[in-house]
Amino acid sequence: MRNPLRYTIASKLFLPIAILVFSSISFIYFVWIPNYVEFTISALTAQIDKTILSVSEGIIPLVLENKLSAVYATLDIVLKDNPRWIDLQLHDSQGRSIYPLIPSQISDPSFEKRVISREINTGGANLGMISVIYDFSKLIKDVQSQSYELFSVISFLIVVFALAIGLLLQFLIVRPVNHLKNASDALAGGNYEVKLPRPTRDEIGHLVRSFDAMRNQIKFVQDELLEASTQAKAASETKSAFLANMSHEIRTPMNGILGLADVLIEEAETPELRESLEIIRRSSSRLLNLLNEVLDISKIEAGTFRIKLETADIVKVCSDQVTLFQAAAAAKNVDLSFSVNDAPACVRIDPVRVQQILSNLISNAIKFTSDGFVRVTLTVERSSEEPRLIISVKDSGIGISEEDHDKVFLEFIQVGRSQTGSNKGTGLGLAICRKVVDLMGGTIKLQSQLGHGSEFVVKLPFKREVHGISHEPESPSHRYTSVSRGIESHRLHVLLVDDDEINRSFGQKMLHHLGVERVDVLETGEKVVEMLENETYDLIFMDCQMPVVNGFEATQRVREMEERNSLLRTPIIAITAKAMAGDREKCMEAGMDGYMVKPIRRKEVIRILEKFGNGKGAGT
Numbered sequence: 001m002r003n004p005l006r007y008t009i010a011s012k013l014f015l016p017i018a019i020l021v022f023s024s025i026s027f028i029y030f031v032w033i034p035n036y037v038e039f040t041i042s043a044l045t046a047q048i049d050k051t052i053l054s055v056s057e058g059i060i061p062l063v064l065e066n067k068l069s070a071v072y073a074t075l076d077i078v079l080k081d082n083p084r085w086i087d088l089q090l091h092d093s094q095g096r097s098i099y100p101l102i103p104s105q106i107s108d109p110s111f112e113k114r115v116i117s118r119e120i121n122t123g124g125a126n127l128g129m130i131s132v133i134y135d136f137s138k139l140i141k142d143v144q145s146q147s148y149e150l151f152s153v154i155s156f157l158i159v160v161f162a163l164a165i166g167l168l169l170q171f172l173i174v175r176p177v178n179h180l181k182n183a184s185d186a187l188a189g190g191n192y193e194v195k196l197p198r199p200t201r202d203e204i205g206h207l208v209r210s211f212d213a214m215r216n217q218i219k220f221v222q223d224e225l226l227e228a229s230t231q232a233k234a235a236s237e238t239k240s241a242f243l244a245n246m247s248h249e250i251r252t253p254m255n256g257i258l259g260l261a262d263v264l265i266e267e268a269e270t271p272e273l274r275e276s277l278e279i280i281r282r283s284s285s286r287l288l289n290l291l292n293e294v295l296d297i298s299k300i301e302a303g304t305f306r307i308k309l310e311t312a313d314i315v316k317v318c319s320d321q322v323t324l325f326q327a328a329a330a331a332k333n334v335d336l337s338f339s340v341n342d343a344p345a346c347v348r349i350d351p352v353r354v355q356q357i358l359s360n361l362i363s364n365a366i367k368f369t370s371d372g373f374v375r376v377t378l379t380v381e382r383s384s385e386e387p388r389l390i391i392s393v394k395d396s397g398i399g400i401s402e403e404d405h406d407k408v409f410l411e412f413i414q415v416g417r418s419q420t421g422s423n424k425g426t427g428l429g430l431a432i433c434r435k436v437v438d439l440m441g442g443t444i445k446l447q448s449q450l451g452h453g454s455e456f457v458v459k460l461p462f463k464r465e466v467h468g469i470s471h472e473p474e475s476p477s478h479r480y481t482s483v484s485r486g487i488e489s490h491r492l493h494v495l496l497v498d499d500d501e502i503n504r505s506f507g508q509k510m511l512h513h514l515g516v517e518r519v520d521v522l523e524t525g526e527k528v529v530e531m532l533e534n535e536t537y538d539l540i541f542m543d544c545q546m547p548v549v550n551g552f553e554a555t556q557r558v559r560e561m562e563e564r565n566s567l568l569r570t571p572i573i574a575i576t577a578k579a580m581a582g583d584r585e586k587c588m589e590a591g592m593d594g595y596m597v598k599p600i601r602r603k604e605v606i607r608i609l610e611k612f613g614n615g616k617g618a619g620t
């Protein structure tokens, strides 16, 4: 049965009113009317009894004198005078009938036909009994019909009264309460302009006023929050923009330092010079790592850090990363191994982020281990509903005390420095790892004891890919100049557009060094189209942020010119100092074919030349 508390107010009010109406009408019909009829009958009976008394007093002398004919005549007259009397009978003290002469059988008394009798006594002696049979049917009928009329009127009045009360309650309580209920629903749905019932002077009016005050308060707080969130968003955007600019500003000179160091190391003639240049490169690399970590943390906090799922060979992703650290491990006499246990070949995951996590964990493991081992294992957890990759990095290094287990995942926290005496690192690596793992929907756990090595276990949800690795589709309409012309490596012609002089000079040097025959340079995107009208290039490296005409606009102009003149498409590779989310998409939208983030690394340039220079333009 439905809980009565859940009925609406209207139905809760209707029920008692209906019960009241029903019981009042039933009372009148079943109790009051029969009682009234009985009361009327009793009154009439008393009246008849009185008449019988006076008749009996009149006939007593006649009976005593035995004047029976006079008794008969008197009783005949009495009977005649009372037409409603069905019968009048007189019996002597022995019960013998005196009047009428031929005694009639008294028909069975009923509710309507009743016998009213009275003894005739004189001087203490009983002379007999006089009885009247009276027909009450007319009286009953009359009384009943009057009562029913009255009943109808009273019932009508009760119903009207009940309706009036119902309407009054509806108008005074139910309607405003319903109105208030709808208003609160609308408010809960975020509509603060909803109209409230007119406040009356009663309790409901008080409720309406309180509700209105509450609404204003909520609106006020919401406005404040909105304002604060807009300000926070603006501040965050400013911060992101500042970071992007700062990254541009720092990466541009870093580009020059790292790139030139690369080139100079190749050309260094003495080991001492090469060693010094290596130090420059390593220091710049650390500076760049630091910059990247700070940028990552900022991007995660600003909510612009994106996880990009793609189909990847997870075993290769991990083993490549392990291979990168083999030299560093060997230098510390650490045995770095990688083993796979039942891992799927292709999964949908963000491989770059997996490598970022792995790189952090492996470099830490090597950093805090000497003469020991670092074991990286890849398995799949199948027990849970959603399969998860388990990547474990275990080392036999210095370990971490129990009390520091949570601390190591906090930003800028480094523990156990006294054991290592090392203060390399920022204390950001594990904090970033945990945040990235969180964003990927996974978990990272640490098991370690001081002096007994550490194990970091990362669990990441993934989707199995049945179709294998899908390589980036190349639009068939993109017929590249280099491909069509089958250019020889030493004959590659490249255009480098960059507003920064250091970048231009180092870029030219590196490209020449990699075997590119001719490298033309431009300071701005303004003249790119003009150059292309006079010269054919196999590849263009285009800086994105340039004064006058930036890289995006210059690329669009090139694509339009090619379209107009039905020329083959020249591959354009974007060079950007920003590492913010959406940059890559922006470059592709502008019509670029590839994307490199400053500082430009030799390996990356080789990859680009191999891809767009028909595989012959690099590595020389």
Ligand code: ADP
Pocket (backbone or CB within 6 Å): 360, 364, 365, 368, 395, 397, 398, 399, 400, 408, 413, 414, 415, 416, 417, 424, 425, 426, 427, 428, 429, 430, 431, 454
């Ligand atoms: P850092 O860049 O300083 O290494 P991390 O966030 O990567 O910053 O690590 C935080 C701290 O956690 C480190 O400074 C070190 O004290 C501790 N730590 C991390 N990994 C290990 C490990 N494998 N063995 C021992 N200590 C570790």
